[in-house]
Amino acid sequence: MVRALARVDLGAIERNCARLAAVAAPARLCAVVKADGYGHGAVPVARAAQAGGAAWLGVATAGEAFELRSAGLEGRILVMGALSPAELAVALEARADIVAWREDFVTGLPPEVAVHVKLDTGMGRLGTRDPDEASRVVEAAGDRLAGLMTHFATADEDDPAFLHEQLERFQRWIARHPGVLVHAANSAATLREPAARFGMVRCGIAIYGMDPFHRDPADHGLEPALELVSYVAEVKRARPGESAGYGRRFVAERETWVGTIPVGYGDGVRRGLTDNADVLVGDRRVQLVGTVSMDNITVDLGDEPVERGTEAVLIGTRGGERILAEDLAARLGTINYEVTCGISPRVPREYEP
Numbered sequence: 001m002v003r004a005l006a007r008v009d010l011g012a013i014e015r016n017c018a019r020l021a022a023v024a025a026p027a028r029l030c031a032v033v034k035a036d037g038y039g040h041g042a043v044p045v046a047r048a049a050q051a052g053g054a055a056w057l058g059v060a061t062a063g064e065a066f067e068l069r070s071a072g073l074e075g076r077i078l079v080m081g082a083l084s085p086a087e088l089a090v091a092l093e094a095r096a097d098i099v100a101w102r103e104d105f106v107t108g109l110p111p112e113v114a115v116h117v118k119l120d121t122g123m124g125r126l127g128t129r130d131p132d133e134a135s136r137v138v139e140a141a142g143d144r145l146a147g148l149m150t151h152f153a154t155a156d157e158d159d160p161a162f163l164h165e166q167l168e169r170f171q172r173w174i175a176r177h178p179g180v181l182v183h184a185a186n187s188a189a190t191l192r193e194p195a196a197r198f199g200m201v202r203c204g205i206a207i208y209g210m211d212p213f214h215r216d217p218a219d220h221g222l223e224p225a226l227e228l229v230s231y232v233a234e235v236k237r238a239r240p241g242e243s244a245g246y247g248r249r250f251v252a253e254r255e256t257w258v259g260t261i262p263v264g265y266g267d268g269v270r271r272g273l274t275d276n277a278d279v280l281v282g283d284r285r286v287q288l289v290g291t292v293s294m295d296n297i298t299v300d301l302g303d304e305p306v307e308r309g310t311e312a313v314l315i316g317t318r319g320g321e322r323i324l325a326e327d328l329a330a331r332l333g334t335i336n337y338e339v340t341c342g343i344s345p346r347v348p349r350e351y352e353p
């Protein structure tokens, strides 16, 4: 019995990529596998994404590109984040494409490096806001120029006004530089805005079968790829007045059975889920009760105890019941991205083909 396991269905990732590639075509698909593949495991995810038709891999850091290359992944890798001089050396060693938006940075680059110039059309983080400066960087890149890019701030939000503003700014700029690979769309923009797809889309969250709009991934034919499972390690009768967990946050009001599941915030099951989550225990939806501690949570099994060793599913589908990363995110007031990225290294990842 494994204490806790993140089971990753690589077939689901492959199918999600195939679906996104079909939606985006003729644009190419760049599968974004940064932050260890949004917690799923960058290398296996990258292989599955390529099998599903991803032509490019996207990461945030040079170290992430290096990890992919060291594992034998071929094909184009784009490092999308800022690079310190030390990181630049690592990115070049990994034969990765890099992003630039300052002339002095580009003029110092070796001739063989492939550069994507970034216009900040409204995200307000990396890139230059000035289209003229961006064009000077394009000129400075010369033969190293491999792409023109931007990133959207509100593609997942209901009101499309700012997305369209960013898109228009970007379109005006790229018109000055025809014949270059152009990319802008994250998952949300890919799914909702055909005009944003250009020559390539950069999809992260959707390749994992999570919904960029924080609702139901099935709305877009996406299959969640990750399950988080554990088991019931102990079952005990709680009489009225008896409690479970730190701070006695749960005190039984009536006789009930309490199950202890040996996962906690040390595994990425966030403390904010205290008294605030469901768990599927033996196909039954039960409530997490009491405080989430580092290594344990407790659930109220009601009048029906289960055998020790019964499976407990924190994210996944069993017997017609399902708990999505989106559900936990809603409970926590965060986004699905943070839920899977937060599953700690203490949880082994197991891969199904």
Ligand SMILES: Cc1ncc(COP(=O)(O)O)c(C=O)c1O
Pocket (backbone or CB within 6 Å): 032, 080, 151, 185, 186, 187, 188, 202, 203, 204, 205, 206, 212
């Ligand atoms: C520059 C860039 N492009 C694309 C993505 C992928 O975004 P998403 O996971 O929403 O598809 C990210 C991730 O945040 C990003 O930083």
